[in-house]
Amino acid sequence: MDEPRDPEDAEAEYTRAPTIEDLRVICGNLNAEHARYAILGGMAVNFYGLVRGTHDIDLLVDDSPENIERVIRAIGRLPDGAALELAPDDLQHYRIVRINDEITVDLLAEACDVDFDQVAGRLVIDDRLGVPMPFLSVEDLIRSKQTRREKDRQDRTFLEALLPRERKS
Template identity: 30%
Template sequence: MDYKVIGGAALALHGLARATEDLDLLVDPTDTNIARLREALRTLFDDPNVDEIVASEMRGEYPAIQYIPPGRPFHLDLLAKLGDAFDYPAIEAEFKTFEGVRVCVATPRMLHQMKRSTVRPKDRVDATRLAEAFGLEG
């Protein structure tokens, strides 16, 4: 499955932990990739609602789906793009290892670029932390 971790979990993978209750995944919205996403979710969660995740919705006007696994204290935000500026191909990413698993995560520079121009105060704090930790401008 083609995905890139963004948001608070991405910060944590780069060593900048902050509290988050979700996992933000930017996914390639092709039919094949979304089918692979559903298959991966089925192996993790016994939940027929996984079948409601469809590629056409991920390519629609609001390309985001929030998936809440049954009985779990977190949720997944599945996104195909963020506004007009950031779609799946535009996100620069690298691989990190987390508990022995290779994870594709947005680079610190990309996260900084994504977070520095938002209106949410916590994103601006994240952008400042990224700039300081990785020597980024702005």
């Protein structure tokens, strides 16, 4: 009998794990469209120093119809153009919109009651790779990870240890 699989591993059969270069390209595309978004999830945790694998790129996006159209155009530039099949109102109907292209990109209008408008003024912009990449702040990333998943608990423990150091800088 087959053992149950983690649903997050399901896309591994169809997409490859994203790289920092993939993130740079996606951010460049989103920035070119003037999209309002922020990076969260595993890529954001990696940015703050906890190296762990991730199967996708998670983006918190402003869910206004105009912004979603920008996001669809930007993500639609990935090789398979999978995002171009989305409807502008998909994020109003689904908690997470998963785009399985060459890599997997998850779009979220909110994560644990954290939405883009709440965090927009506190984003941490990193441009070391030549493209501005907006990450959730440590505090907002902790708030976005208030789930029962073990990996989120581990991420929170790591991020909470950064708080005193971050507040001193």
